[in-house]
Amino acid sequence: MSRVPPTRLARAATSVRTTVQHLAARMVPPEVGVLELGSGFMSTHALYAAARLGVPDTLAAGPLSPADVAARVGTQPDATHRLLRACATWGVFREEPDGRFALTPLADRLRSGTADSMRDVVLMLGDPRYQRVWAELAATVRTGEPGAERALGRSMWEVLEQDAEFGDVFHAAMTRLCALDWPAVAAVYDFTRFSRVVDVGGGHGQLLALVLGASPAAQGVLVERPSMADGAARLLGEAGLGGRYRFEAASFFDSVPPDGDVYLLRRVLHDYDDAGAAAVLTTLRAHMRERATLLVLDGVVPSGNAPHLTKALDLDMMLFVGGRERTEPQWRALLADTGFRTTRIVPTVSPISVIEAVPGRKP
Ligand SMILES: C[S@@+](CC[C@H](N)C(=O)[O-])C[C@H]1O[C@@H](n2cnc3c(N)ncnc32)[C@H](O)[C@@H]1O
Numbered sequence: 001m002s003r004v005p006p007t008r009l010a011r012a013a014t015s016v017r018t019t020v021q022h023l024a025a026r027m028v029p030p031e032v033g034v035l036e037l038g039s040g041f042m043s044t045h046a047l048y049a050a051a052r053l054g055v056p057d058t059l060a061a062g063p064l065s066p067a068d069v070a071a072r073v074g075t076q077p078d079a080t081h082r083l084l085r086a087c088a089t090w091g092v093f094r095e096e097p098d099g100r101f102a103l104t105p106l107a108d109r110l111r112s113g114t115a116d117s118m119r120d121v122v123l124m125l126g127d128p129r130y131q132r133v134w135a136e137l138a139a140t141v142r143t144g145e146p147g148a149e150r151a152l153g154r155s156m157w158e159v160l161e162q163d164a165e166f167g168d169v170f171h172a173a174m175t176r177l178c179a180l181d182w183p184a185v186a187a188v189y190d191f192t193r194f195s196r197v198v199d200v201g202g203g204h205g206q207l208l209a210l211v212l213g214a215s216p217a218a219q220g221v222l223v224e225r226p227s228m229a230d231g232a233a234r235l236l237g238e239a240g241l242g243g244r245y246r247f248e249a250a251s252f253f254d255s256v257p258p259d260g261d262v263y264l265l266r267r268v269l270h271d272y273d274d275a276g277a278a279a280v281l282t283t284l285r286a287h288m289r290e291r292a293t294l295l296v297l298d299g300v301v302p303s304g305n306a307p308h309l310t311k312a313l314d315l316d317m318m319l320f321v322g323g324r325e326r327t328e329p330q331w332r333a334l335l336a337d338t339g340f341r342t343t344r345i346v347p348t349v350s351p352i353s354v355i356e357a358v359p360g361r362k363p
Contacts, residue, residue: 004187010349018306041131043090047110048126050087051119055080056103056110059093063100117176124173129159129166133319146322156320161227171204171231178206178266184348185297189356191215191262194293198223198260200252200284201268204231207297209239211264220245221257252280256287263288266297267352270313271323274334281338285359294340296355300347301327309351331355339363 005013025033050056058064058072066081073080084101087093092106103111109118124130129152136147148156160167191197191211198221199208208220220241222232226249236245248257256263263284269277284294299310310325317323326334332342341360347353 004183004349007188007347007349015306021307042086044126044131046083046087046090047092047122049083050092050107051110051122052126054112055084055093056107056119057112059101059103059107060111063096063102065100069101118180120169120172120176121180124169127166127169129163134316137315137319140319147319148321161225167227171228174203174267175206175235178203179210181348181350181352182207182210184350185352185354186210186214188346188348189295189354192218194218194262196259196261197221197264198257198262199264199266200256200280201265202232204228204235205245206235207264207266208245209236209241212241212244213239218244221248221260222246223248223250223252223256225249225251252283254283256284258287258289260288260292262293262295264295264297268298269296269323269334270298270317270325271321273322273324276323277334278338281335281340285339285362288359290359292359294335294357294359296331296335296357297352298331298355299325299351300331300345300353300355301325303327313351336360337363 028036053073053075055069055073058069064072066084067077069075069084070077070080084093085095087107088095088101090106091104092110093101094104095101108114109116110122111117112119132151133147133156136151139145139150140147146156148154148159152159154162160170192215194211194215195218197208197211197215197218199205199211200223202208202222202224205220205222208222212218212220222228222236222245224232224247229247229249232245232247233242236242250256252268265280265284269280272280281294288294299308299313301310301314302308314325317325328345331345335342335355335357339360339362340357343356343358345353345355
C-alpha cells in the first residue's frame with residue numbers, strides 16, 4: 001500500500017500550495033488570469049486525445065520523435081507534434097533538445113494497464129458525452145434541472161444502462177477513483193473489525209475487494225443493479241475473492257440484506273438531492289440491525305474559499321444526476337432525519353471523508 005502522510009501534514013502542504021497558487025495568479029493581470037481559467041478546457045481535451053490515441057504507451061520504452069509516435073499510433077505527424085508540444089506546456093511530456101518527446105510523471109500516469117494509471121479517469125472526463133453534459137451548466141444553473149437529459153436525451157442512469165460503451169468508460173473510471181483514495185481511507189479507518197460487509201451501490205466491487213482484501217476472514221455482499229453483475233464477477237474474481245462475496249441484484253430504494261455488520265455507501269448519496277438520499281438511508285435504516293454500522297464515504301464541503309474538489313464535484317453532481325455535495329451540518333442533519341446518529345466524521349488526505357453513523361432514534 002502506498003504511504004499516506006498524516007492528514008494534518010497534508011492539509012498544511014495544501015495550504016502552502018494554495019497560497020503559492022494565489023500568488024502566481026496575482027503575478028498576471030486579472031484579464032490574463034481569466035483567459036487562463038477560461039481556456040482550461042483545452043488541457044482536458046488534449047489529455048483526453050493523447051490518452052485515447054495511446055500516445056503515452058508509445059513512449060514507455062523511451063523518447064521518440066513526433067513522426068515515430070505518429071507512425072506507431074496511426075496519426076498525422078504534424079498534428080501529433082502539435083499535440084505533444086501543447087501537452088508539454090502542462091508538464092505532460094517533455095521535449096528533449098533533439099526534438100524527441102519523453103514521458104514525464106504526469107504522462108506516465110496516462111499509460112494503460114499500469115498500477116498508477118489515471119487513463120480511465122481521463123477517458124471519462126474528456127469523453128464527448130461527458131463534455132456535452134458540462135456544456136449545459138448555464139442552463140442547469142438557470143433552471144435547477146440536471147443537464148444530462150437535455151444533452152443526451154435521457155437521464156444519466158438510462159445512458160449508463162443503455163449505452164454499453166459509455167457505461168464501460170464510466171464504471172472503469174469509478175473503479176480507478178475508488179482505488180485511488182483507498183490508501184487515504186484505510187489509513188484513517190479500521191475496516192478489519194467487520195466480518196460481514198455490505199457495499200450498497202458498490203459499482204463493480206472495487207471497494208468491497210479492497211475491504212475484503214484487508215480482512216481475510218470477512219464476507220461481502222454487493223448490492224447493485226443487475227447489469228453490474230458481470231463486471232463485479234470479473235473484478236472480484238481477478239482479485240481472488242470470487243468465493244467471498246454474494247451479488248445481490250436489488251435497488252437500494254427497496255431493500256438491502258439485513259445481515260451486514262457494516263454498510264458502505266461510497267459516492268452514492270452525492271448522486272441524490274436530499275429527498276433521494278433520505279430515501280436510500282431510510283431503506284438502510286429499515287433493514288439493518290440495530291448494532292450495525294453505516295459508513296458513508298463521500299466528500300464534506302469545507303467553508304471558505306480554499307480549493308477543494310468537492311466544490312467542483314458538486315457542480316458535476318448537479319449537472320449529471322441532480323445530486324449534491326454536502327457540508328458537515330448537512331450530513332449530520334440528513335443522517336439524523338433518517339434515524340441515524342453520526343458517531344464521527346473522519347477526514348482523509350484525499351477529498352473523501354469517512355462518515356460513521358449508527359442506528360439512532362427512528363424519525
Ligand atoms: C457514482 S456510482 C458509485 C459506485 C461505487 N460505490 C464507487 O464508489 O465507485 C453509483 C452506483 O450506484 C449504482 N446504483 C444506481 N442506482 C441504484 C439502485 N437503485 N440500486 C442499487 N445500485 C444503484 C450504480 O450502478 C453505480 O454503480
